[in-house]
Amino acid sequence: MKLTFAASRRLWWGIPLLLVLLACLGALLPQWGSELPQPPAFTTVALPIVRFIRDIAAAITVGALAVGGLLVKRQSSRVIGWATWWALVWLVSLVAEVVLTFSDILAVIPSLDGAALGSFLTDVSVGRVFLWQGIAVLVVLAMSRAVLSRPTAWVVLACALGGAMAPAFLGHGGLSGGHAAATISLALHLAAVSLWVGGLVVVVAWLRVDPARARTVLPRFSTLALVCVVVVAESGLLNSSLRSSTPAQFLASDYGALLVAKATLIVWLVTLGWQQRKRVMPQLELAESAESADSTDSLSVVILARIAGWEFLAMGAAVAVGVTMARVGPDSAAASALPVNPLMLALLAAALPAAFAQILRPSSDRALVRWAQQFPEIVAILLAIIVVEVAGVAVLSSLLGPDVGAVVGAVVLVACGWLGVVALQGERSKLARGAFTAAWVVALGVTLGFERAQFPQMFDVRLSVLALAVAVVSVMLVGVGPVREVAVTQPLEPAHG
Ligand code: HEM
Numbered sequence: 001m002k003l004t005f006a007a008s009r010r011l012w013w014g015i016p017l018l019l020v021l022l023a024c025l026g027a028l029l030p031q032w033g034s035e036l037p038q039p040p041a042f043t044t045v046a047l048p049i050v051r052f053i054r055d056i057a058a059a060i061t062v063g064a065l066a067v068g069g070l071l072v073k074r075q076s077s078r079v080i081g082w083a084t085w086w087a088l089v090w091l092v093s094l095v096a097e098v099v100l101t102f103s104d105i106l107a108v109i110p111s112l113d114g115a116a117l118g119s120f121l122t123d124v125s126v127g128r129v130f131l132w133q134g135i136a137v138l139v140v141l142a143m144s145r146a147v148l149s150r151p152t153a154w155v156v157l158a159c160a161l162g163g164a165m166a167p168a169f170l171g172h173g174g175l176s177g178g179h180a181a182a183t184i185s186l187a188l189h190l191a192a193v194s195l196w197v198g199g200l201v202v203v204v205a206w207l208r209v210d211p212a213r214a215r216t217v218l219p220r221f222s223t224l225a226l227v228c229v230v231v232v233a234e235s236g237l238l239n240s241s242l243r244s245s246t247p248a249q250f251l252a253s254d255y256g257a258l259l260v261a262k263a264t265l266i267v268w269l270v271t272l273g274w275q276q277r278k279r280v281m282p283q284l285e286l287a288e289s290a291e292s293a294d295s296t297d298s299l300s301v302v303i304l305a306r307i308a309g310w311e312f313l314a315m316g317a318a319v320a321v322g323v324t325m326a327r328v329g330p331d332s333a334a335a336s337a338l339p340v341n342p343l344m345l346a347l348l349a350a351a352l353p354a355a356f357a358q359i360l361r362p363s364s365d366r367a368l369v370r371w372a373q374q375f376p377e378i379v380a381i382l383l384a385i386i387v388v389e390v391a392g393v394a395v396l397s398s399l400l401g402p403d404v405g406a407v408v409g410a411v412v413l414v415a416c417g418w419l420g421v422v423a424l425q426g427e428r429s430k431l432a433r434g435a436f437t438a439a440w441v442v443a444l445g446v447t448l449g450f451e452r453a454q455f456p457q458m459f460d461v462r463l464s465v466l467a468l469a470v471a472v473v474s475v476m477l478v479g480v481g482p483v484r485e486v487a488v489t490q491p492l493e494p495a496h497g
Contacts, residue, residue, distance in 0.1 A: 062160045338394070
């Protein structure tokens with residue numbers, strides 16, 4: 001348990017991010033002043049945190065059962081033991097979630113009133129989903145120690161996956177009202193996320209104490225992770241496409257911005273996963289033939305853990321974004337009065353191109369690339385003007401109409417962001433970083449000014465501050481991002497325990 005917690009440390013950084021996201025989207029605290037009864041502030045803050053803990057605990061339980069029960073020929077009692085501990089954490093977080101959800105729905109102080117909670121769990125459809133999830137977790141807890149063969153591992157893993165998928169039957173993806181496709185795609189999404197995230201935590205923790213297993217476990221897990229990433233992306237995109245909104249609403253909404261944040265994170269994750277394959281697999285092949293196979297195995301585990309550290313950051317962020325999406329809901333359309341939500345602006349014109357820059361290298365043979373790298377300050381000014389024109393002046397929506405304007409606007413922002421990324425990779429990269437940071441401060445400041453002048457009642461500075469942070473971090477990561485940082489040359493001591 002301690003080992004998996006240590007390995008998954010960076011995943012938990014998703015909790016502060018979750019709180020920041022909720023605070024910036026105005027969903028962290030109850031809507032005081034509203035005429036409807038509001039839940040206590042404690043409930044509103046604690047519920048998403050508990051949900052995050054539930055998602056991670058479910059993932060590590062599923063990961064431990066899959067890796068320790070099925071990825072190796074002889075089941076590992078150590079790894080299956082981790083599944084038992086994390087199932088316990090899952091159960092506790094689920095009980096807390098039931099109490100807090102009850103308090104949230106009925107706007108009452110959280111309490112352990114057995115009769116009221118009992119009827120919530122049996123009479124209300126949301127409660128029944130919790131009940132089924134709880135039963136699945138209890139079965140996992142009771143049976144995990146009995147995983148001694150592949151058939152039992154399959155049975156317990158199926159129960160754990162069922163529990164991990166249960167939240168798909170709640171809320172925005174609920175089966176009611178003909179939303180079967182939304183529910184099934186979200187269930188697949190959650191199952192694949194659990195196998196992938198939890199599997200990686202368990203593989204890192206296990207190989208740190210037993211590096212000799214690397215040659216058996218890593219190639220198999222690598223294939224599993226590849227399948228999971230495809231399912232996560234496909235099911236996530238399918239689910240998003242079912243939450244119908246027009247392109248204009250998508251670009252203006254908080255939910256749309258959160259979806260683009262997810263897409264950006266998955267680009268980072270694919271890049272990091274590809275780095276794992278490229279750097280760890282050759283080490284393993286070397287170990288097959290090397291005299292000192294042990295040290296070669298240890299080195300591959302060190303490289304794996306380093307890259308996985310970055311993967312956990314991105315995965316924790318993606319889970320935080322998922323929990324935020326579930327909290328704010330797709331109906332938060334047009335949360336921004338401007339044609340483009342400020343967070344969407346920073347994601348399209350900075351974060352997404354910066355993520356793609358980790359894989360795609362611009363060729364310096366092209367005249368446009370050479371020009372951008374020679375004059376990054378001009379590209380930065382151009383970016384600021386385009387951001388203000390598209391989001392502040394709303395020139396494209398006035399000329400082309402809201403929907404066509406939104407599509408063209410998104411393409412223009414990404415193209416301009418890509419030119420910025422190209423400029424940042426040239427010889428004048430230091431100056432370019434300063435110029436782009438200044439450009440973002442000016443562009444977001446001016447669009448905020450437009451919002452304040454036109455829609456004073458909707459004016460909110462928090463989202464623009466978050467957008468600025470996203471843009472600046474993206475600018476800083478171009479050219480020095482994790483993919484470069486993980487070039488490992490010195491082996492580290494593997495952990496013992
Ligand atoms: C192309 C990339 C992705 C897309 C389009 C996407 C889309 C979605 C959507 C639409 C939801 C439902 C939110 C709601 O109920 O309103 C969701 C939930 C979720 N996603 Fe993703 N996702 C993507 C990638 C990821 C990744 C990479 C992870 C983690 C590694 C992840 C983890 C989750 C989790 C844990 C939830 C459930 C949160 C909760 O309800 O507690 N997603 N995602």
